[in-house]
Amino acid sequence: MTSTLAQLLIGHVALGLLGITLFVMVTVSLMRNPLRIGLIKWSAFLGFIAFVASWVTGGYYYVTYYGKAVKPVIKAGAYPWAHNFVMEAKEHVFLVLPFLAATVWLVLWLLGDSLETAPGLKRAALFLSWTIIIIGVAITLSGTVISGAVIPK
Amino acid sequence: MEHRQKAVKSFAIGAVLTAVFVAAVTIAAELVPPLKTWLADTFTHHWIGKSVLAAAIYIGTSIIIFAVPSAGSQEQARKSLVALFWISWVVVAAITGFFLYEAF
Numbered sequence: 337m338t339s340t341l342a343q344l345l346i347g348h349v350a351l352g353l354l355g356i357t358l359f360v361m362v363t364v365s366l367m368r369n370p371l372r373i374g375l376i377k378w379s380a381f382l383g384f385i386a387f388v389a390s391w392v393t394g395g396y397y398y399v400t401y402y403g404k405a406v407k408p409v410i411k412a413g414a415y416p417w418a419h420n421f422v423m424e425a426k427e428h429v430f431l432v433l434p435f436l437a438a439t440v441w442l443v444l445w446l447l448g449d450s451l452e453t454a455p456g457l458k459r460a461a462l463f464l465s466w467t468i469i470i471i472g473v474a475i476t477l478s479g480t481v482i483s484g485a486v487i488p489k
Numbered sequence: 490m491e492h493r494q495k496a497v498k499s500f501a502i503g504a505v506l507t508a509v510f511v512a513a514v515t516i517a518a519e520l521v522p523p524l525k526t527w528l529a530d531t532f533t534h535h536w537i538g539k540s541v542l543a544a545a546i547y548i549g550t551s552i553i554i555f556a557v558p559s560a561g562s563q564e565q566a567r568k569s570l571v572a573l574f575w576i577s578w579v580v581v582a583a584i585t586g587f588f589l590y591e592a593f
Contacts, residue, residue, distance in 0.1 A: 391540070399534045421592035425585045427536060428515040432508045432580055435547050439497075439504045439573060446493040447566065454563055460570035467577055 341401050348394035349479065351386045355437065356472040358383030362440070363465040366451075366458060373448045380441040383468075387434045398427065410485050418485030426478040433471055440464050495561025501569035503551030505576045507543050512580040514539055516587050 337345075361379040365372055410419040443461045444451075451458040518525040518535060528538030 395537065395540065399537060417592050421588050424588040424592070428511065428539070428584050428588075429581050431511045431515075431539060431543050432577060435504045435507045435543070436573070436577060438547070439500050439570075442500050443497050443566075443570065446497055447563075450490070450563070454567075456567045457563060457570070460567050460574065463574045464570060464577075467574060471577075471581065 337401060337405070341397055344393045344397045348390050348397060349476075351390035351393060352472065352476060352479075355383045355386035355390060356469055356476065358386060359437070359440075359465055359468045359472065362444070363462065363469060366462045366465060369452070371448075371452055371458075373444070373451070377441075377444050377448050380437070380444045380465075384434065384437040384441045387437045387472075391430070391434055394430075406486055409488055410482070413485060413487050413489055415485040415487070418482050422478050422481050422485075426475050426482070429471060430475055433468065433475070436464060436468050436471075440468065491561045493561070494563055494566045495559070496555055497566040498561055498569045499555035500547075500551045501566070501573045502554050503547050503549075505569070505573050506550045507547040508573070508576050508580040510546050511539065511543050512583045514542065515584055519587070519591065 358379045362376055362383065365376045365379070407419050407423075410416060410423075440461060443457070443464075447454070447457060451461070514524075514528075518528060518539075525535050528535040532538035532541055
């Protein structure tokens with residue numbers, strides 16, 4: 337692997353974790369009263385940007401390197417399910433995440449100032465933010481499983 | 490305020506349609522190899538194809554829904570977000586369940 341690809345892979349992981357962390361801030365802030373709406377809006381926006389950046393960096397690594405160099409090793413190794421199930425599910429479930437993040441950001445950006453007087457809307461945004469965190473953590477753990485399965489026979 | 494509520498509703502419905510598309514194209518591309526080949530040939534890689542089309546559907550459908558004359562309300566925005574929450578989990582379960590079945 338070239339150093340550029342290694343940096344992209346590190347960036348993919350770091351940006352994904354940053355996105356999750358920012359949505360943890362959104363979620364915790366949405367559970368508090370009074371709302372610090374400025375903090376919530378910017379956390380959601382930066383979280384969305386982090387997920388998009390993770391998408392691009394991870395996508396470049398996946399398309400140019402993973403399929404040729406990593407996937408064959410996993411499939412020929414002791415844990416082929418790490419690609420056949422975990423990676424396949426991870427790479428496709430991930431595609432939902434940036435759009436969830438964008439939508440939560442738009443809710444907070446456009447209607448954030450009225451959330452305190454709209455508990456139903458606030459609860460819906462909170463549940464979606466939780467969903468982003470849970471999917472993000474599951475994807476992170478999947479990446480750990482995939483990395484651990486790269487063991488030549 | 491009403492047009493902001495309508496924008497939220499539009500992008501939430503756009504996200505619902507995108508999530509459904511991601512699940513449908515993912516499963517269909519595995520079951521119908523020519524679809525996966527077409528995605529790979531058209532976009533250099535099937536996953537890039539799914540990514541580009543998902544982004545286009547999110548932006549395109551959200552703008553179209555917003556452009557259709559209708560009133561926006563806080564309740565409609567809430568309902569569309571709740572729908573997105575449930576559909577997201579259905580899509581995650583569908584994709585995960587499909588690859589679980591395929592792998593084992």
